[in-house]
Amino acid sequence: MDLIFRARVGELLLNTVLLMLVTVPACVILGVGGAWLVERTRLRGHKWWAVLLAAPLAIPAFVNSYAWVSAVPSLAGLWSGVLIATLSYFPLVYIPAAATLSRLDPAIEQSAASLGLGAWRTFFRVVIPQLRIAVTGGALLVSLHLLAEYGAFAMIRFDTFTTAIMVQYQSTFNGPAGNMLASVLVFMCLILLLVEVRGRGNSRYARIGSGAQARPLRLPLRAYQLPAQLFLVALTALAFGLPLTFVLRWIFAGGPDSWAADEFLPALLQTLAYGLAGALATTAVAFPMAYLAVRHPGWFSKALELSNYITSSMPGIVVGLAFVTISINAAPNLYQTSALLISAYVLLFLPRALVTIRSGLAQAPKELDEAAQALGKPPLLAFLRVTLRLTAPAAAGGAALVFLAIVNELTATLLLSPNGTRTLATEFWSKSSEIDYAGAAPYALLMILISAPMTYLLFQQSKKAAGQ
């Protein structure tokens, strides 16, 4: 048993490492290349392409996987995993890279040129180093997603740690084997965090100086215009067009029967309810933390942020298992309650809210709060009318991102939801697991429709954040 188990761990480790070794570089190349084409060349229709390249993010990876399996039923194993993961996750690199490129001060490139560097050498010696933070950050996100993803890989029968833990959990409830696998997964996440801290480096690339910034330079594409357009058409067709097409095809194939309102409506309402409750709870927890970090920075707020950074990088399955174990042992009457599920969402998605609220708080300096006090408003009223009011848009943006994440969350929801809970994601999952692809299609379409505006919001926000 032990020997078999060890061989199993070795196989999972090999799968996971190979998956990351191929997918992460692929995502970086597609993401940076796309960002460069869109932001730095005279690409025709670059405004449209800028949005289209972010669009695949609106399609949950497990829906992408479902569409690809419908298109090519024989898909299975490592290379299928690489294909689907790359197409699903390259926008995670593209979005920050594009934001950084659009913000880079052309004056820096011009001074490089005046120091005698040619266009290509300028690109590699000045532009690429400035992309470092964006790219390492994006690559970390991709890696964490690869470790955490369950649905997309389970659908094509590609085994990673997460899928194996899920199988263990479902067969031998909370067995020690599952916990052992989970600890390997945790260990891998921690290593990734360390690598990212290293790779990010200490340099700051903020723009120095004041005054309005000129628009970035764009290189003429000339003969490369057509190949560039073809490349982008192919990429969006595979990452966005194909999944959307197959979801729609299944919907037409299923006809009106698959929209059975008595199944469909509760799932939609429950998803919205969980999404809203989770988003509100997460924002409510994130606000004081962000406030502390911005207004009263100190060891406490730093420790809080660090611990949050680590927990948030944990895959949903690990957080789910931890919550199951703790609640069964310590608070059995909490087990499988919606309160427990919402706390798991808070823990998983807190950083999304934190990051946006922090940047919002930075827009509301404490001097404004003090100005309100000097104008006769008591501290609490000053806080409500100035700081809270100025942070509200950012907090709403953060809440929207958390909402999006909850709508598409599958793993922790499967583990922790109360009996009888049906969300769009779990319902989609149970239908497609039963090979009822037509029945699953409406849920997929709804997840895409809910995600689309949020993805656009995320895209806009990244541009704005980079602009400051």
Add this chain to the structure above:
Amino acid sequence: MTYFSHSRLPEPRIAASVATSTNSHLKIDAVTKNFGSQSVLMGVTLSVAKGGTTAIVGPSGSGKTTLLRLIAGFEHPDTGRISLSGSQVAGEGDWVPAHKRNVGYVAQDGGLFPHLSVGQNISFGLDAGKLPGGHRRVKVRVAELLRMVSLDPEMAKRRPHQLSGGQQQRVALARALAREPELMLLDEPFSALDAGLRVATRRAVGKVLQDAGITTILVTHDQGEALSFADQVAVMRGGRLAQIGNPFIVYTRPADRATAEFLGDAVILDAWMEGSLATCSLGGIPVRRPPAQGRVQLMLRPEQIRIAEDGPIRGVVVDTDYFGPETTVRLKLSVPPILGKATAADHRYHGGGEIITIRHWNASIARPGAELCLRVVGEAVAFPMEDLPSTSPAGTPGTGLS
């Protein structure tokens, strides 16, 4: 007005034009403030008369903003007391929060609320419910305030980001004036404006505040602004007030060399003090209250040294800098003839050969190499020898200290 001498200096050399402490509006008494291990204020004592204008001037980082924030009630003092109109607002367990002090505050960048229109910013501190006439009265008052700071009442509809820097400053002032505070604190409100606008805005703001009879404290690092704006100047350095007095006195009779050099260009020479006459390369110069006898440092303002055909002192032009209305002339002093004969070998006097910088309106008379005749007008200020500054600014090279 009061005079506060540097602790290392002997008794005041300057007659303090003392303000009666009974009508002082603001009293700060031995206030200290630390941030962590850094002492930012180290015992500040200041009293501001009702309706007066006080400028706190000092290099950046000297603690001016911190002092202002203590007065406004944004920070607690570590020790010491602050009282407004005779009642203690901070210190010894007393604490009146910022919103109850009725103190106006205008920050460096104006600090307008970006989410509110200009009109809403100005009426922020007004309580529509409490004003007779309610909302209509508020509107009238906003227009009134805008006119007061020389802005078009139509601007009430605009957003802060649609205003220029100078306009934002005026709106910030109008906002602070709306509650009719008795004390107005201005923290470098003009430093973000360009030179021409700065003078105009400063005049306008000064006039508004004076007309309203509001006690004003202006913080600035610009000595010209401090001297022209206020009737009391407090010079701040390293968390202490080095000198307090009226602008003329602090400029012409600074308490120490660092203050002298901070407030403007200074010519500093070694000299020998006997009675109230100091002997140096510029001849014998009267000093009103000599702090010591024997070797001293003598401070003159460049404008006290005039080029005059019958002047008794000679200097050779080293070089000049042309500034338009005036020219800066660097001169190498020769040993004055009166001294040359009588005291050439005098052990008490080591002068001669110093390079000083003066100003003159006529660029053409000062060609390098030319010999000029000079005359000194007025009195000099003497500092004891041990009062050496840590830095010697570029304006006074070759003062013969070495």
